Amino acid sequence: MFSITSSKMRSVDANCSYLGLSPVQLMENAGAAIAREITSRISCGKVLFVSGRGNNGGDAFVAARHLALNDAYDVRVILLGHSSRIRTEESMHNFSLLEYSGITELKEITDSKELESYAGWKDSDIIVDGILGSGIKGSPREPESTAIDLINSSGSYIISIDAPSGYDLDGGEISKSVFADITITFHRMKTGLELPGCEKYTGEVKVAPIGVCRDAEEYVGSGDLMGLVHREQHAHKGNSGRVLVIGGGAYYGAPALAAMAALRTGADIVTVAVPENVADTVASFSSNLIVVPLSGNRLNPENLPVLKSLIESHDVVVIGPGIGRDAPTLKTVQQLLPLCKKAVIDADALYDLHLPVKSEGKFILTPHSAEFARLSGVAVPRTLAEKKQIVSQFAGQNTAIVVLKGKVDIISDGQNTRLNRTGNAGMTVGGTGDVLTGITGALFAVNNAMDAAACAVFINGAAGDLAFDEKGFGLLATDIIDRITDVISEVF
Numbered sequence: 160m161f162s163i164t165s166s167k168m169r170s171v172d173a174n175c176s177y178l179g180l181s182p183v184q185l186m187e188n189a190g191a192a193i194a195r196e197i198t199s200r201i202s203c204g205k206v207l208f209v210s211g212r213g214n215n216g217g218d219a220f221v222a223a224r225h226l227a228l229n230d231a232y233d234v235r236v237i238l239l240g241h242s243s244r245i246r247t248e249e250s251m252h253n254f255s256l257l258e259y260s261g262i263t264e265l266k267e268i269t270d271s272k273e274l275e276s277y278a279g280w281k282d283s284d285i286i287v288d289g290i291l292g293s294g295i296k297g298s299p300r301e302p303e304s305t306a307i308d309l310i311n312s313s314g315s316y317i318i319s320i321d322a323p324s325g326y327d328l329d330g331g332e333i334s335k336s337v338f339a340d341i342t343i344t345f346h347r348m349k350t351g352l353e354l355p356g357c358e359k360y361t362g363e364v365k366v367a368p369i370g371v372c373r374d375a376e377e378y379v380g381s382g383d384l385m386g387l388v389h390r391e392q393h394a395h396k397g398n399s400g401r402v403l404v405i406g407g408g409a410y411y412g413a414p415a416l417a418a419m420a421a422l423r424t425g426a427d428i429v430t431v432a433v434p435e436n437v438a439d440t441v442a443s444f445s446s447n448l449i450v451v452p453l454s455g456n457r458l459n460p461e462n463l464p465v466l467k468s469l470i471e472s473h474d475v476v477v478i479g480p481g482i483g484r485d486a487p488t489l490k491t492v493q494q495l496l497p498l499c500k501k502a503v504i505d506a507d508a509l510y511d512l513h514l515p516v517k518s519e520g521k522f523i524l525t526p527h528s529a530e531f532a533r534l535s536g537v538a539v540p541r542t543l544a545e546k547k548q549i550v551s552q553f554a555g556q557n558t559a560i561v562v563l564k565g566k567v568d569i570i571s572d573g574q575n576t577r578l579n580r581t582g583n584a585g586m587t588v589g590g591t592g593d594v595l596t597g598i599t600g601a602l603f604a605v606n607n608a609m610d611a612a613a614c615a616v617f618i619n620g621a622a623g624d625l626a627f628d629e630k631g632f633g634l635l636a637t638d639i640i641d642r643i644t645d646v647i648s649e650v651f
């Protein structure tokens with residue numbers, strides 16, 4: 160089974176919540192799994208739960224409640240700090256239930272001296288470590304640090320919840336940690352729990368299922384957006400991405416829509432390079448756009464020198480919206496791509512694309528079914544499983560990230576495949592593909608390709624869903640652009 164990082168786990172948790180599976184439900188399953196582990200180890204005895212103020216402590220409260228149902232166990236709980244300082248609603252909720260759970264003792268201990276004089280360290284058969292889990296930042300502070308020492312010198316059998324407290328689930332540096340006999344981590348193995356030599360800290364490692372929805376991992380959700388790079392408080396102009404849109408000539412709306420969508424997604428600078436016949440019209444869409452006119456009525460090889468220097472001064476290129484299919488235009492596209500560090504390739508730029516692009520660059524392709532069929536030479540099959548398979552295979556063969564747009568979007572880099580179900584039938588109106596390309600460009604400027612592509616289809620679809628609520632089947636591509644910021648601000 161593959162392992163994941165703690166930030167991936169946080170995004171899966173948030174995706175569960177997005178789907179309607181609440182954190183308190185997950186915590187209940189996590190705590191119950193810990194209680195089951197204890198009953199499988201000893202049939203009776205004294206069990207001390209040592210809890211922090213985050214959700215790791217919350218899991219411990221749940222486990223204590225479950226275990227106390229069995230008269231064979233003497234259950235005691237200590238909370239490090241005041242209960243008024245418990246960090247989350249779900250943990251507070253489970254702390255409150257302890258009063259009615261028949262445990263022998265519940266103590267709030269705030270300082271290290273009081274902790275040291277606590278009698279329970281020496282006479283417990285099992286100590287459950289629920290001090291710190293995936294939320295740890297830096298070295299353990301007081302009183303957590305003293306609690307870790309006391310657990311380690313207790314001589315009891317030690318069960319750590321999710322991670323030995325102090326240990327970094329992602330394998331970062333450790334200044335102090337619980338030395339556990341067994342660590343029960345949740346849902347999936349974590350990267351840091353597989354490192355050579357980690358058993359010294361973790362003891363045996365077990366993965367307990369906690370009822371995560373399958374779709375919370377495979378389908379993109381709002382939790383995936385949490386992992387995106389977002390604007391720093393003191394960011395400079397250009398830090399949040401410079402996007403170059405190369406399009407237009409045959410049409411003028413498409414490059415403007417892509418550019419406006421990129422701006423609304425948070426790109427700092429969006430430059431639109433279009434043939435001179437449409438440059439004024441594109442500029443008239445918004446004074447926020449920087450428009451560079453290119454000689455001629457269609458993209459052509461004479462534009463290469465100007466475009467080369469523009470490509471160098473931007474983080475990402477969005478190429479295709481409105482360019483048309485003239486032979487010199489398509490040839491120019493093919494010559495431009497090897498110059499790009501990162502590019503999103505859409506619409507007519509996909510028409511005569513020779514793959515793989517021979518360069519070190521990273522490319523996101525955003526075809527719909529007909530474009531995909533033409534590119535790959537394979538008709539898009541009917542079932543989702545078959546579609547996933549061909550998209551993944553095509554992406555892998557061409558070292559590109561492929562987004563097959565559809566009722567369920569499929570995003571793959573050949574190794575990982577994600578799905579997206581935001582969006583609606585109203586989005587078949589013209590221009591929505593250009594909006595997606597613009598969003599993708601803005602995210603790709605400052606994020607890795609797979610995250611950018613996956614989050615872009617989610618944002619585009621979710622903004623489309625908000626627009627549909629308002630406008631129904633009368634929705635326009637510009638209405639979707641207007642709702643991008645609502646989707647993004649809901650997550651941050």
Ligand SMILES: NC(=O)C1=CN([C@@H]2O[C@H](COP(=O)(O)OP(=O)(O)OC[C@H]3O[C@@H](n4cnc5c(N)ncnc54)[C@H](O)[C@@H]3O)[C@@H](O)[C@H]2O)[C@H](O)CC1
Pocket residue numbers: 168172185186189211212213214215216217218246247290291292293294295296297298299300301303320321322345346369
């Ligand atoms: N899907 C899951 O895996 C689930 C996991 N659960 C459990 O939740 C924790 C993570 O909870 P979180 O509240 O984010 O973090 P922690 O409890 O680990 O700690 C936060 C807590 O600790 C304080 N803190 C942070 N760093 C330090 C430090 N160096 N010294 C002292 N104190 C520190 C911080 O201020 C917070 O108060 C996960 O591990 C699982 O156990 C869910 O219950 C179920 C789903």
Ligand SMILES: [K+]
Pocket residue numbers: 215288289290291292319320321322323324
């Ligand atoms: K722990």
